[in-house]
Amino acid sequence: MVKVSKAWIPSAFNGIQYNTCKNPKCENYGLxxxxxxxxxxxxxxxxxxxxxxxxxxxxxxPIKSNQGIDEEVKRLIAHTMGDxxxxxxNEECLNHGVPVGTKKAxxxxxxxxxxxxxxxxxxxxxxxxxxxxxxxxxxxYHNLDIFKMLVNKVPLSRIVDMLGIxxxxxxxxxxxxxxxxxxxxxxxxxxxxxxxxxxxxxxxxRQEHVINWSERKDKRNVVLSAITSVDNTTHYxxxxxxxxxxxxxxxxxxxxxxxxxxxxxxAPLRETARYWTQADYTDSVNNSVSRPFKTGNLMSNVKKKYxxxxxxxxxxxxxxKTEDEQLPSYGLQIHSEYTMIAHFYFLKALMxxxxxxxxxxxxxxxxxxxxxxxxxxxxxxxxAEAFYVSINKRMTVDExxxxxxxxxxxxxxxxxDFPNKTDNEIKLELLKEAISNVSHIGLxxxxxxxxxxxxxxxxxxxxxxxxxxxxxxxDHVAWLYNKxxxxxxxxxxxxxxxxxxxxxxxxxxxANDGRTWNGYSAYNPAMVGKLLDIFRVVHNYIDVRKKDxxxxxxxxxxxxxxxxxxxxDVLYYE
Numbered sequence: 001m002v003k004v005s006k007a008w009i010p011s012a013f014n015g016i017q018y019n020t021c022k023n024p025k026c027e028n029y030g031l032x033x034x035x036x037x038x039x040x041x042x043x044x045x046x047x048x049x050x051x052x053x054x055x056x057x058x059x060x061x062p063i064k065s066n067q068g069i070d071e072e073v074k075r076l077i078a079h080t081m082g083d084x085x086x087x088x089x090n091e092e093c094l095n096h097g098v099p100v101g102t103k104k105a106x107x108x109x110x111x112x113x114x115x116x117x118x119x120x121x122x123x124x125x126x127x128x129x130x131x132x133x134x135x136x137x138x139x140x141y142h143n144l145d146i147f148k149m150l151v152n153k154v155p156l157s158r159i160v161d162m163l164g165i166x167x168x169x170x171x172x173x174x175x176x177x178x179x180x181x182x183x184x185x186x187x188x189x190x191x192x193x194x195x196x197x198x199x200x201x202x203x204x205x206r207q208e209h210v211i212n213w214s215e216r217k218d219k220r221n222v223v224l225s226a227i228t229s230v231d232n233t234t235h236y237x238x239x240x241x242x243x244x245x246x247x248x249x250x251x252x253x254x255x256x257x258x259x260x261x262x263x264x265x266x267a268p269l270r271e272t273a274r275y276w277t278q279a280d281y282t283d284s285v286n287n288s289v290s291r292p293f294k295t296g297n298l299m300s301n302v303k304k305k306y307x308x309x310x311x312x313x314x315x316x317x318x319x320x321k322t323e324d325e326q327l328p329s330y331g332l333q334i335h336s337e338y339t340m341i342a343h344f345y346f347l348k349a350l351m352x353x354x355x356x357x358x359x360x361x362x363x364x365x366x367x368x369x370x371x372x373x374x375x376x377x378x379x380x381x382x383x384a385e386a387f388y389v390s391i392n393k394r395m396t397v398d399e400x401x402x403x404x405x406x407x408x409x410x411x412x413x414x415x416x417d418f419p420n421k422t423d424n425e426i427k428l429e430l431l432k433e434a435i436s437n438v439s440h441i442g443l444x445x446x447x448x449x450x451x452x453x454x455x456x457x458x459x460x461x462x463x464x465x466x467x468x469x470x471x472x473x474x475d476h477v478a479w480l481y482n483k484x485x486x487x488x489x490x491x492x493x494x495x496x497x498x499x500x501x502x503x504x505x506x507x508x509x510x511a512n513d514g515r516t517w518n519g520y521s522a523y524n525p526a527m528v529g530k531l532l533d534i535f536r537v538v539h540n541y542i543d544v545r546k547k548d549x550x551x552x553x554x555x556x557x558x559x560x561x562x563x564x565x566x567x568x569d570v571l572y573y574e
Contacts, residue, residue: 079189359371
């Protein structure tokens, strides 16, 4: 063991210092190691993996690159930043960089051939205009059909055949539709920065997407992981973020890693820290371990995840590569923990005026660490609470009916014993009983509670209050446990699989030695992010829910729309 060395701790970058104790029960929780060097020691999980060790609680969180996190945050929030303001294009002009609309800088000067407004600079007299999003498209009459087909289970090959278009035109239009969706969402979601939101109950999980191999000689898959946040109350999807950057140049990054000697540096000190380089891939394959197999027993699955976690060198990293996987041939895959961390910074930047955050997290240590690090101030002020939620998803319909039938019978039995109590009062008592019978699981003896009254969507569920404290009364705590659910994000994931042909579950074949293949799956990893972005907008603003005679969308329930929108509203957004 050695004392904290500044050489091993990345300095805060643009206000980000991720490397702190992440134990909410520890007095060192959230303390910056640069400002409080005596709070930590340095230990090692491998030659390139320095770890912080908290001197109070003994936790050893892995160190990450703050600069790499900042780069990933910028990638995720890019669509909310809006377009660069229109200004004079003459670099020698005084109005270059001065946006149109600035008093006395420009004046309207007719319209372009495509019908958009033209402006003349009052300084150099040159004109400027913003082209329409569809500029350069000779035929636009297929755009609406393509948009609808993409999100309604029509395979790409069938879109080409049915519309009689070329593959190049289809990909061009997908790029156009994606750009329109991102501009539309960015404009609408920019309003969240000024909204005062009383409370959010956010379910967070990740979904893997398998990319088909493109060469017969190399039948390895690319596997991307998309972390997703959904409000359980409104079902608004705030972000779906795959760990892939299609704008990054692989040859440039690989050359940078070599020139910097990154392979000789500790992982968090590398300039390419957030990217999967070829050297990272080789090391990961050489050190890969088997992943835990899920059985049909809920609590045993919870325990197995802890066992798998304790065997990792980096407890926050779940996406070690195996020999059956490969890196994308273009663009760059991001280390998943960087995308997860950036996702929480994204939520915080998107909605700065939320009074109370309630996070319901899949049982994954990387998601837990990211949440507790990014929202440490809110956790300490009891303005943010976090729960693990684990659900048995391998039950048959008959098994689900049997368990939910037993829970209804228990409710009726208690009702008969206490006829003067309401259903909610009985439910509250059952929750309190369950909380008093916690199971201590894992190295940290986390306190897990089985829900006493499961339903068909979550027939067997266990919960762990990660940010547990004594500031709330017994009833408040019980109702918090009752709120713990992944239903919002799980239903969105199911919808993604059901509505987009590229995201159907791949078939695992013994002939392919464990590799997976799906005839409809993407060959281009960039297509995953584009279609998820497109579908997120459709889910939030176009898809409707009818309840009690009222038709709403997720955006309406959140307060970002007054009425359901149409595909045309998004496609022709300017």
